[in-house]
Amino acid sequence: MAQSIAHRMSIGIAILSGFVCVIACGLICSTTSWAEETRPPEELTAAVAQTLEVWRSVTSRRIAAEEVLLNAQNQLRRTAKPLDPVHDQLGEIRRELDASQKEIRELREKFAKSTVKDDELAGAPYPSEKEAALQRKVIDLKQRQEPLQEQLQQAEPELKALRQAVDQAREAFEVLIIEEEARRFDHRVAETRLTAWLQAEEIRQAPRDEDLKNGRWGDVKLTFSRHIAPLLVEHCYACHNSRVAGGSLNLENWASLQRGGESGAVLIPSRPEESSLYTDCREGLMPKDQPSLPDHQLAILRHWIEQGASPGIGLHEQTSIVTMAGAASTNPAVKSTTVTRPVAVTALAMHPSSGEIVTSGYREVLAWDRKAQLSHRLPLPCERVLSLSFSPDGQTLAIASGKPGRWGAISIAPWPLSSAGSSGQRTIAMTVDEATAVRFSPDGKWLATGGTDRAIRWYERQSLIEYRLSEDHSDWITALAWTPDSQRLLSASRDKTIKVASARTGNIELTFSSHTSSISDVVCLSEKQAASIAQEAQLLIWSIADGKVVQKVKLPAAPVRIAYRPQNSAAGIEERLALALRDQQIVLIGGDPEKRSITNRLKLPAVAFSLAFDGTTGDLLAGDQHGRIIRFDAAGLSKESKATDSKAKPIEWLNQPK
Numbered sequence: 001m002a003q004s005i006a007h008r009m010s011i012g013i014a015i016l017s018g019f020v021c022v023i024a025c026g027l028i029c030s031t032t033s034w035a036e037e038t039r040p041p042e043e044l045t046a047a048v049a050q051t052l053e054v055w056r057s058v059t060s061r062r063i064a065a066e067e068v069l070l071n072a073q074n075q076l077r078r079t080a081k082p083l084d085p086v087h088d089q090l091g092e093i094r095r096e097l098d099a100s101q102k103e104i105r106e107l108r109e110k111f112a113k114s115t116v117k118d119d120e121l122a123g124a125p126y127p128s129e130k131e132a133a134l135q136r137k138v139i140d141l142k143q144r145q146e147p148l149q150e151q152l153q154q155a156e157p158e159l160k161a162l163r164q165a166v167d168q169a170r171e172a173f174e175v176l177i178i179e180e181e182a183r184r185f186d187h188r189v190a191e192t193r194l195t196a197w198l199q200a201e202e203i204r205q206a207p208r209d210e211d212l213k214n215g216r217w218g219d220v221k222l223t224f225s226r227h228i229a230p231l232l233v234e235h236c237y238a239c240h241n242s243r244v245a246g247g248s249l250n251l252e253n254w255a256s257l258q259r260g261g262e263s264g265a266v267l268i269p270s271r272p273e274e275s276s277l278y279t280d281c282r283e284g285l286m287p288k289d290q291p292s293l294p295d296h297q298l299a300i301l302r303h304w305i306e307q308g309a310s311p312g313i314g315l316h317e318q319t320s321i322v323t324m325a326g327a328a329s330t331n332p333a334v335k336s337t338t339v340t341r342p343v344a345v346t347a348l349a350m351h352p353s354s355g356e357i358v359t360s361g362y363r364e365v366l367a368w369d370r371k372a373q374l375s376h377r378l379p380l381p382c383e384r385v386l387s388l389s390f391s392p393d394g395q396t397l398a399i400a401s402g403k404p405g406r407w408g409a410i411s412i413a414p415w416p417l418s419s420a421g422s423s424g425q426r427t428i429a430m431t432v433d434e435a436t437a438v439r440f441s442p443d444g445k446w447l448a449t450g451g452t453d454r455a456i457r458w459y460e461r462q463s464l465i466e467y468r469l470s471e472d473h474s475d476w477i478t479a480l481a482w483t484p485d486s487q488r489l490l491s492a493s494r495d496k497t498i499k500v501a502s503a504r505t506g507n508i509e510l511t512f513s514s515h516t517s518s519i520s521d522v523v524c525l526s527e528k529q530a531a532s533i534a535q536e537a538q539l540l541i542w543s544i545a546d547g548k549v550v551q552k553v554k555l556p557a558a559p560v561r562i563a564y565r566p567q568n569s570a571a572g573i574e575e576r577l578a579l580a581l582r583d584q585q586i587v588l589i590g591g592d593p594e595k596r597s598i599t600n601r602l603k604l605p606a607v608a609f610s611l612a613f614d615g616t617t618g619d620l621l622a623g624d625q626h627g628r629i630i631r632f633d634a635a636g637l638s639k640e641s642k643a644t645d646s647k648a649k650p651i652e653w654l655n656q657p658k
Helices: 025-031 041-113 129-205 209-211 226-235 256-257 278-282 295-306 321-328 634-638
Strands: 003-004 348-350 355-358 362-370 375-381 384-390 397-402 407-414 426-432 435-440 446-451 456-462 465-470 479-482 489-492 500-501 508-512 519-524 529-534 538-542 549-554 559-565 576-581 586-591 599-604 608-613 620-623 627-632
Touching: 003 508, 129 465, 209 576, 226 295, 226 321, 278 295, 295 627, 348 608, 348 620, 355 384, 355 608, 355 620, 362 384, 384 465, 426 586, 435 479, 446 489, 456 489, 465 500, 519 559, 529 559, 576 608, 576 620, 620 634, 627 634
Parallel strands: 384 435, 479 519
Antiparallel strands: 003 627, 348 355, 355 362, 362 375, 384 397, 397 407, 397 435, 407 426, 435 446, 446 456, 456 465, 479 489, 489 500, 500 508, 519 529, 529 538, 538 549, 559 576, 576 586, 586 599, 608 620, 620 627
């Protein structure tokens, strides 16, 4: 039975080498968490030095292990090289043997089919002269084959020992790679603690925004990361970035700013009148064809240069200004935004045990209790919420949001949400363009995120500091899914592939490429199988081990989203896949796991952009493009029905928040 929930939402291990592009984000955004560090800075500094020493020690061991592996591989190649001609000769002999034996079989089959009446073969001797010649050739080939095989057999013991040595060296090398990644992370945690303490001191002394607007700087230095990056993103970034660099000037990060453009340096510390970054803005030359910078922003830019153009504490020179601007603009006191029309429900999630639901809104996340009453509104710094995920213990909510073409945010909020607005909410990362996916691992150890910047970030759950970053896709990340044992992470992309990565090493174990269009979503059915959808009217179920498609299910229309409900015999819940289609219906797929088929078709008032099963009841919830939530009870989903419309009477379930 379906319950129409009218909900017009007012809204609503690349390993860490060099800490490229994201360290400042991790440090700046972690300030909220680490600012209460009570240890003295001397102790924090000592921890940084100690973890660095341990990291370097493991790195030295890893380099030595890599050399041992290379030597073992080279020794194996040198020993096996003289045997290459032997393998070539054996290969040629095998091909000749196969061809001769095939020809003999064909001659025998032809003779067997002949009769006494066949004039051509009547009275012909057996075997024929041709077959006899082929048999002699086979004998000769086998005689030539024997000494070559014996030569390989004699060399095999030595080769076997060398292969074992290579395997042992590779295993030792891989263990040290993993340990090196862990020690890098320890060092990053120590650096985060120290930098956050320093940043907290800097923030306590920093001038307030209204003082900046009125030119009251005090004795505190302005910094690039906190005061200038937001200004550049607002006025300059669109025409001066790594993809579009007007005048060969790329303002993507601190390093590219230092390089300047085709006319030379644009920033001369302490000399604003010689810095075209300032003078072009003052004269109205930049931003081109746009309003000039407000006077107070020009004053901030000038004063920053006069003070020496400080980059700021914890800034890595490759960090994107979008990351810095997003971190600087994240305001814990931000309020929910009132909208005048319903907003599409682009994300929803069910609490793993309480039955509460969270849904996307405009610049906020809405929380609802089991009675469909709005309990909390969590304001966010970004406009669109694209993914929501609860930790397995239900104590943490992860949120992926973004502002199209500008930046994205990965936010964390403790559950249950506080009645004090965004109290406890923490932004752990700002990204270039939107963040599109967040998923906690089933064992609760990891949080994985993805976005339009093609990057997948792995966060260690306890510290929520980035542990690993990988950029294996060539286009946007559209969805993430974990295997039930948390050993593998599946990432779907607009590049038409799904990659299977090892949680232990971060290495890509498999690339699934059987889709012919941009992939929309993926779910894991077990440790061995996954199901995925793309912009094509079919569902693919495939093996995670080898990528082979084990089943194709034809759909009435192209799918948008997919959700999975595993079987729970104790609760009487059957396995089901739910797919939201572009023709305003949901199809349920179930039946024999070896031959799944469509069991139900549920009509919707609009296209659903989000789906989720209630883990406690088995009910299905769908959020549509007009801000409504539709709820289908588990009992109705278990009954097979080919009807194209639900017989249930829709009722108001979620009231529009005011």
